Amino acid sequence: MGRLFDEKARLFEGLVYDGNAFGKGPAWDPSLLKEGPAPLTELEREGIDRLSDVDLELMRHKLTSIVEEARDVYMSLSISEGIITGDMNCSIFTASGDPAVVATGIYFHSLLNYTQVKYINKYYRNDHTVGLKDGDIYFFNDELGGGVHTFDMFVAMPIFYEGELIAWAEVGGHQGDSGSVSPGGFSPKATSRYEEGLHICQMRIGENDEIRRDIFEFMCGSVRNPFVFGSDLKARVATCIRIRQRFLREVERRGVATTVGGLRKILTSTEQMARDRLRELNDGVYRAVLFNDDVGREPGLTRIPTTVFKEGDEMTVLVQSVSPENFAGSMHSTWHLVRASLGVYLFSYFFRGLPPNAGLLEPLRVLVEGPSIANSSAEVAHGEGTSISACVAQNLHVVGSKILFDSPYREAVSSPHSRNLLLYIFAGENRRGYQTANFTGTANAAGQGARYDLDGESALGFYWGPFTDSGEVEDIDSRLPQLVLGRVVEKNNHGYGKTRGGAPLVEISTAFGDRGCMMTSRGSADKLSHNPGVFGGYWGPPNPRFVIRNTNVMQLMAEGDDLKFANQYELLTERPLEGEYLISSSSGETQKFDEGDIFVWSLGGGGGYGDVLERDPEEVLLDLQSGLITQEVADKVYGLVLDPETRETDAEGTEKRRGEMRAERLRAGKTFDEFTKYWSKQKPKEEILKYYGHWPEPRLEEYDKPFWGQYR
Amino acid sequence: MRVTITEYLGLDLSEERWKCNRCGADLGSAQEPYKKGCLIRDRDPHDVHFPIGPNKGYNFAFDPEWVRIVEFYCPGCGTMLENEYLPPGHPLTWDIEVDLQQLKNKHLREDLS
Numbered sequence: 001m002g003r004l005f006d007e008k009a010r011l012f013e014g015l016v017y018d019g020n021a022f023g024k025g026p027a028w029d030p031s032l033l034k035e036g037p038a039p040l041t042e043l044e045r046e047g048i049d050r051l052s053d054v055d056l057e058l059m060r061h062k063l064t065s066i067v068e069e070a071r072d073v074y075m076s077l078s079i080s081e082g083i084i085t086g087d088m089n090c091s092i093f094t095a096s097g098d099p100a101v102v103a104t105g106i107y108f109h110s111l112l113n114y115t116q117v118k119y120i121n122k123y124y125r126n127d128h129t130v131g132l133k134d135g136d137i138y139f140f141n142d143e144l145g146g147g148v149h150t151f152d153m154f155v156a157m158p159i160f161y162e163g164e165l166i167a168w169a170e171v172g173g174h175q176g177d178s179g180s181v182s183p184g185g186f187s188p189k190a191t192s193r194y195e196e197g198l199h200i201c202q203m204r205i206g207e208n209d210e211i212r213r214d215i216f217e218f219m220c221g222s223v224r225n226p227f228v229f230g231s232d233l234k235a236r237v238a239t240c241i242r243i244r245q246r247f248l249r250e251v252e253r254r255g256v257a258t259t260v261g262g263l264r265k266i267l268t269s270t271e272q273m274a275r276d277r278l279r280e281l282n283d284g285v286y287r288a289v290l291f292n293d294d295v296g297r298e299p300g301l302t303r304i305p306t307t308v309f310k311e312g313d314e315m316t317v318l319v320q321s322v323s324p325e326n327f328a329g330s331m332h333s334t335w336h337l338v339r340a341s342l343g344v345y346l347f348s349y350f351f352r353g354l355p356p357n358a359g360l361l362e363p364l365r366v367l368v369e370g371p372s373i374a375n376s377s378a379e380v381a382h383g384e385g386t387s388i389s390a391c392v393a394q395n396l397h398v399v400g401s402k403i404l405f406d407s408p409y410r411e412a413v414s415s416p417h418s419r420n421l422l423l424y425i426f427a428g429e430n431r432r433g434y435q436t437a438n439f440t441g442t443a444n445a446a447g448q449g450a451r452y453d454l455d456g457e458s459a460l461g462f463y464w465g466p467f468t469d470s471g472e473v474e475d476i477d478s479r480l481p482q483l484v485l486g487r488v489v490e491k492n493n494h495g496y497g498k499t500r501g502g503a504p505l506v507e508i509s510t511a512f513g514d515r516g517c518m519m520t521s522r523g524s525a526d527k528l529s530h531n532p533g534v535f536g537g538y539w540g541p542p543n544p545r546f547v548i549r550n551t552n553v554m555q556l557m558a559e560g561d562d563l564k565f566a567n568q569y570e571l572l573t574e575r576p577l578e579g580e581y582l583i584s585s586s587s588g589e590t591q592k593f594d595e596g597d598i599f600v601w602s603l604g605g606g607g608g609y610g611d612v613l614e615r616d617p618e619e620v621l622l623d624l625q626s627g628l629i630t631q632e633v634a635d636k637v638y639g640l641v642l643d644p645e646t647r648e649t650d651a652e653g654t655e656k657r658r659g660e661m662r663a664e665r666l667r668a669g670k671t672f673d674e675f676t677k678y679w680s681k682q683k684p685k686e687e688i689l690k691y692y693g694h695w696p697e698p699r700l701e702e703y704d705k706p707f708w709g710q711y712r
Numbered sequence: 713m714r715v716t717i718t719e720y721l722g723l724d725l726s727e728e729r730w731k732c733n734r735c736g737a738d739l740g741s742a743q744e745p746y747k748k749g750c751l752i753r754d755r756d757p758h759d760v761h762f763p764i765g766p767n768k769g770y771n772f773a774f775d776p777e778w779v780r781i782v783e784f785y786c787p788g789c790g791t792m793l794e795n796e797y798l799p800p801g802h803p804l805t806w807d808i809e810v811d812l813q814q815l816k817n818k819h820l821r822e823d824l825s
Contacts, residue, residue, distance in 0.1 A: 004811060282717075282818070283811035291799060293778060301778060301799060311811075402808055405718045452719070492762065493772070498719075527775035528797065535719040536783075536792035541761045544770040568772075572765040583767040610719055611792040630762075637760055662790030669751025669785045679754065679782075682801030688778060696802045707745060708803040 001365065002311035008285050009309065009318055010711040012369065012699055017318075020335040021370030022378035027201035028144040032118045033336045036362060037267055038096030043166070047261015056269065059254075059262035060101070060355065066246040067092060067103035070171065070239050077235035079228055080175050081479065085441035086468035088173025089113065090239060092247060092263065093156075095165045097121055099358050100263045106465040107347045109173065111340035111358060113154045115146030116202040117168050120156075125165075130204060134160040137206035137237055139219075141178065143193075143382045145201030146336060150178040150383070151185035155236035156202075159244050161251050166260050169243035171236045175229065176425075176438040179222045180383070183427030184437035186522040188296040188587035190330045190381035198222045209241060224427065227434040270359030274351055275313035278363055281407050283311050287709055288395035290532070292373075292387060294524040294587050296329015300691035301684060302373055303698055304388055306395035307709055310403055316365045317342065319392055321699040321709070322372040326691045329587070330381035331524070333374050333388040339366040341389035345397045348466050349412045350404065368392075369699070387524050390419045390463065394530055397449075401534050405452075415449030415456070415501060415534045419463045420525035420543050420604030422586045428481030428517035436480055440507065441471030442487070443603055447494050447502030450537055450609035455619075456502030458489050458628075463603070470505060481517035482599070484509045485553070490602055491569040491627055496637050497537030497608020498615050503628055504543075504602040506567050510553060516594040521545045523586030525604065537608030538637075545586045546572075548598040551579035566627070568600045612638050613658045617649040676706045715819060717810065720786070720793040721746060725816050737788025745806045750784040750793060757781050757797070 001009075011017055020030040040048075051059070070090035078084055086105025093099050097117035102110040120138060124130035140146075141153040154172025158165055178197030180187045190196055198219070205215045211233065219233070220226035251259045289305040302323035309316040325332055333341075339361065346364075347356040354360060368375040373388050397416035404413050427437035446463060448456035462468040473484045486508045495501035511517045523545070524530075531540030546568055556563065556577075564576075572581065577598065593599070620638045623629045634640040639661050641653030670678070689695055697703035700711070713725045722731040723742050730739035730746040739749030757774035760781060765771045774781075774797065782796045782804065796805055 008809070283814040285809040287805050287807050289798075289802075289805055291779075293775075399807075402718055406716055492764075496760070526770055528779045529774065532797070533795070536794050538760055538781075538795070539797055541772055542770075542774060543772060546765075569764060581766060583765050583770040583772075585770065613792070632762060665753065665783070665785045665790045665792070666751060666787070669753045669783075669787075672748045672750070672752060675752040675754075676804075679801060679804075682780075684778060684799045684801070688799075696799075703803070706803055707806040709806065 001316055002309060002314065004283065004285055004311050005309045005316055008712070016370040016375060017367040021375045022144060025144060025378065028142065029119055032115050032122065033146055037098045037358070040264065041095065043257050044261050044264040047257035047259065048265050050258050051262055051265060056262060056265055060266050062250060063092060063101040063263065064103070066243060067101050069246070070243045071103040073242055074171055074235060074239040077238060078232050079479065080232045081438040081440055081471065082174030082176060083232065085444050085471045086465055087462070090243065091170045092243060093117055093168040093170060094263050095167055095260070097168060098267060100266045102357055104465065105467040106173065107343045107356060108148070108340040108464060109152065110356065111343050111361065112146060112148050112336065113170055113172060116140040117156050117170070119145065120202055132158055132165070134158065135208040136204055137211060138202050139200055139205045140202040142199040142201040143334060143385070144378055148337060149385065150180065150196050150199055151176055155233070155240055157240040157244060159247055161248065161256050166251070166256060167247060167263060169240040169247070171239040175232050177223045177225045177229070179224065182520045182590050183224055183518055184425030184439070184520060186383055186423065186425055186520065187381065188329055188384060188522045189589065190383060191327050192379055193381055196330070196381055196383050206237070211237060225435045225437050228436055266355065267357060267359045270355045270357050271362040273354045274360045275363050277351060278313045278315065281310060281403050285309055286399040286402055288398040289708065290391040290394055290530055291528055292331065292391065292524050293527040294585055295326050295691050296331055296384065296587050298328070299527065299585060301688050302691055304374060304391035304395070305708065306392050306399065308396065308399045314363050314365065316367065317396060319368040319374050321697045322369050322374045323691060323693045323698045325371050325373055325376045325380055327380055328691065330383035331373060331385065331387045332376035332380045332382050333385035334382060335368045335370065335375045337385050337389045338368050338374055338392050341386070341393040342366065342396055344464055345393050345400060349397065349414065350400045352412050384522060387421055391530055394419055394532060398532050398534055410452060413452040415495060415537055415607035415609050416532060417448050417460070417463050418446035418504060418540050418604040418606045419530040420540065422521065422523035422543055422545060422601065422603060424599055424601050425520045425522070426480045426482050426517050428515060430481050431478050438480065440476045440480060441469060442505060442507040442601055444468035445470040445505035446603035447504045447540065447605035449606035450495065450497050450499040450501045450533070452609060455499045456494070456606040458502040459505035460502055481512050482509045483512045485563060488567045489628070490567050490605065492630055492633055493541060493543070493602065494605030494628070495531060495533045495538045495540045495608035496612050496633065497533055498610025498612070500608050500623065501531070501540050501606030503605045506600060506602040509599050511593040511595050511597050513595060516592060518590050519593050519599065520590040521586055521588035526585050531604055531607045533607035534609055536611045538612065539607045540605040543602055543604045544583050545588055546583050546600040548577060549580040549582060551577040551596050551598050553577055553598060554596045568602070571600060613661060617651060617654045621649050713819060715815065717808065720791060723810065725819060728812060732786040732788055732791065732793070734791045735786060735789035737786050742810065742812060747784050747804055749787070751787050753783050753785070755781040755783060
């Protein structure tokens, strides 16, 4: 593992680390989940030997263009909100099932959809009751088989050439309702996987390019939105067939060995590029920690720490002394979900510029203590496991910025993208007359973290997917049982700093029609945040659920009022609507909402970078003038002084004020010994720690060191 | 020889000590957390993130019973080098333990080349 790891790390005995905390099941095999790329086949070896570096680049470009075309095809054919806005993935795998080329909106899908294919190869291909042949269609959505959660659904089809399996085509994404206890899939109150609907590890649902009618009707009948489900399933099959057609055309043009060898070499060359980059970075041990504030059924503090050992051309990510699993909600991740989630940061920032495929993760070893909320057992509900795995990815982002600063890749140094999850899942009959249950693309417009040389972009994208889009309001209105009234960028809802985080888009909508709609909310980060700043930058703030019941908005619209309320800050401070203003935990029961009830929804702002007192006063004024911050923030946080007459910045006055603020820091700050003497006596209330484990280190009783993680 | 490790942290390789990048103040041994050389203050998060709305527990600001902001200042110039948002009493984070020998070897190689 390396000298630093051997000197500093301790693995607690009796726990699972390198793999999942659940064993082999009837249709899943966790040993496949931790396997690296399969050994080279003879055909791959033959092809690799023929390929020059130029051939490989041409091949990479061509195969990537095939999956990118497939992405467009799938998004165009789908009628699921998530897919349309980019919460999806299209891939070509090697014959062994390793993902080689990927087009996606969501990077982690690229790492959570291939173990199922390896399972088919290992257990079904030579089983006389199943087998594998050209034109077979496989479906999967079970998290234990290697997926995310049951709401993310995939189709894979083998690609044969002259009777030999040479590759796989795969297409899928966040489809939505799975027949779980809450409409739309996510069930924050679920306590076991059996409340999360249809679980299919991998099942052949069709042959000869056709879905079997009996299976199709069984699957559609298992969910609340059969028309959307069935339509989307067919879209996935059609897209797989398109990938197969394009891939086989390349086989005809280049020869089968060359194409298959190229597919494999793309993987191995990517790993080598990742190792080369790692060698340029400072070795060391780096740590970051995040906390969650909700377990689903009720509020509760849990802990997700991350230690990174960077040594030579390898990195070990150790997630240890995590809060235990709790059976009180669905915020339980799996080892493979944590590993895949790291790709979200690594692909976009840490390894930016390198091809985004599974090869990038090969220099990483991921050790996650289990059973715990980060590496949980089979029986718990896993639907919101991403709330935990994302904390590890956010920690890695903070750590990564500290590793990259003293390197040629400083341009990738930043605070993490907003991950304060809050999803409103709307269910009911839409204007087109069919049942629907899903969230809108508003999720895809959170704020970016501040960058070392630039502010974070506002309303940039979804945490999991840089390529996602927030969708067209009129389209959303037609597909979901709600009416969007406005979308605006939020005030005081990002992290402040030398450069500031991006602010989120806020969507304000109402239930639509006489029948209204059902709405389930899910999320966390209501009392705290998962949007850290770096190098002294303040964090993006919490964003709890906000609804207003029984408003007069429909009456105002009927009277011609153009609804000039701008954002949630002004809704709450100016109260332009009559009604009952309700702010609560993101984890909500499914509730009925009527026309005129208002939903206010955002996914939060990114953290800041650097000391607020170093922000250019002119930039602070710009933030104030553009409505991103209030006068109070400009005064009290940034120390901005304005000329009372011209309202322009008073440079001298600002410098003087900031000098006073620095002097106040020096006066109020304690030495390390003074601080730890006082700090070590503090502790949250017992009711807050109900699900935490031992305080302050969940795995150790009476830990009393001033820094966490010092287990030796 | 002084190298830059982060926005505000420098490291004197010959002395093996942390330094403030803004004013040069000494922040202690590089074998130890630089936070030991800082002035430290814990703050009510409402000093920075102002609550809005009628609900005490959910108001788009951090709940001070759950989270405090721990700020680390350079003792020389008062620059905020880092902060942590921690539950009250939670141990601090030793966030950067650089491998000094590897760092020295790397910069020695750069000097020679």
